């Protein structure tokens with residue numbers, strides 16, 4: 001288990017550097033409601049609240065690498081439009097298994113669409129609140145396209161484009177509460193894609209419980 005954590009951590013450090021040059025136009029908006037202010041409405045300053053009828057609602061999700069925590073929900077919880085009612089509700093969140101360094105899953109939207117934004121939401125009273133992840137996207141047309149590249153392989157070598165590296169951990173102070181992230185592009189479109197690939201990472205390795213409680217992921221089609 002220790003080995004797995006360091007592997008994912010290494011991949012994260014390497015790819016963080018690459019992203020800075022790859023996607024200068026992508027805007028990452030990360031907002032936070034503290035434990036005291038978070039409510040089940042998931043209201044943020046500018047990040048829209050989670051939607052039930054977004055383009056991810058009918059997407060097919062597949063676990064590519066890693067183990068989900070049996071105390072949590074399955075992948076469908078990310079796109080079902082259902083939100084936890086309070087800050088520590090394992091059954092309504094997806095999270096990777098305790099003691100592991102996170103994992104990878106894919107989302108098939110069914111057809112290629114122009115994506116205006118991708119929003120991710122999480123809620124937990126302490127270190128499982130913030131989000132640390134990478135997102136790739138693909139239209140699936142590259143002859144080398146692999147829809148399920150394992151966690152130790154670089155998706156950009158098999159038809160994926162890195163969209164964003166997200167890290168909402170506070171530089172200092174409390175990370176607990178609700179985190180809402182919205183990925184947009186200055187052009188109004190993130191691009192035309194059918195497949196999304198997420199790597200979720202632990203927020204800390206001080207104990208076995210660093211895997212984030214993810215409540216929902218929305219993919220919003222450009223109108």
Ligand SMILES: [Ca+2]
Nearest residue numbers: 051052081218
């Ligand atoms: Ca949704």
Ligand SMILES: [Ca+2]
Nearest residue numbers: 077082215216
């Ligand atoms: Ca949900």
